[in-house]
Amino acid sequence: MQDQLSTSWYGFGLGVLAVWRVTHLLHVEHGPWGIFARSRAAAERLGFGELVLCFFCLSLWTAAPLAYLIASTWPGVAVTWLALSAGAIGLEVKVFGPLSSGVSKEGA
Secondary structure, three states, X not given: OHHHHHHHHHHHHHHHHHHXXXXXXXXXXXXXXXXXXXXXXXXXHOOOHHHHHOHHHHHHHHHHHHHHHHOOOHHHHHHHHXXXXXXXXXXXXXXXXXXXXXXXXXXX
16 A cells, blocks of 8 residues: 555656646747747747746646546546646746746846
8 A cells, every 4th residue: 555655646746747847848948940939939829829828827738638647537637637737836936937937036
């Protein structure tokens, strides 16, 4: 039982890191050959700008498929979905925020 609990927490922790990484990649990074920057520009032209310009919104969409893979029941999927997004948001705001947005702590 203890081994199953530690495995689930390990998987959840990796999930949070994966959601943060993919969300950050889609949200602010240029990407190889500028593919992510061009994709963001296309999303804005098509009316999906709010989705890619809001880290919080984008993390929900990024967390959804991973939550489905991690959890085994529909209530578990819903809770895991929100928790993965919240973990990624926490990392972005509290840990990586000043680095990834280019804003110093004094300017925030």
